[in-house]
Amino acid sequence: MSRKLAIRLIRLYQQYLSPLKPPAYRCRFYPSCSQYTIEAITRFGLTKGIMLGVGRLVSCHPWGQGGVDSVPEAWPGWKRILRRSRG
Numbered sequence: 001m002s003r004k005l006a007i008r009l010i011r012l013y014q015q016y017l018s019p020l021k022p023p024a025y026r027c028r029f030y031p032s033c034s035q036y037t038i039e040a041i042t043r044f045g046l047t048k049g050i051m052l053g054v055g056r057l058v059s060c061h062p063w064g065q066g067g068v069d070s071v072p073e074a075w076p077g078w079k080r081i082l083r084r085s086r087g
Contacts, residue, residue: 003046010034028066033057039071048075055081 014034018026027033037053044052052071060066 001046003041003049006041006046006050007038010038024062028060028064029056029069030067031070033060036069036071043071044075051078051081052076 014032018032018034029036031039033053033056036056037049040052041049043049056069
C-alpha cells in the first residue's frame with residue numbers, strides 16, 4: 001500500500017464514517033486520531049506513520065485524558081511506541 005492510498009482511505013473514513021459516531025465515541029485528542037495518523041504518515045512514511053497512529057488509537061479510550069498530542073518532530077523510536085501502546 002502506498003502513502004497516498006493510505007491517506008485517501010483515512011480521508012474517506014473522516015468524511016463518511018467519523019461523522020456518524022455519537023459524541024461519546026469521538027476522538028478525545030487534538031488533532032483527531034485520524035488526522036494524527038495522516039500527519040505521521042506524511043512525516044515518517046507509511047510503516048512508522050501507521051505505528052504512531054496505532055499507538056495513538058490505543059491510548060484513545062473513555063478513561064484516557066485526551067488533550068493536545070501533536071505528531072513528534074523527530075522519530076521517537078520503537079521502544080517509546082511500544083511503551084505507549086501498553087499504557
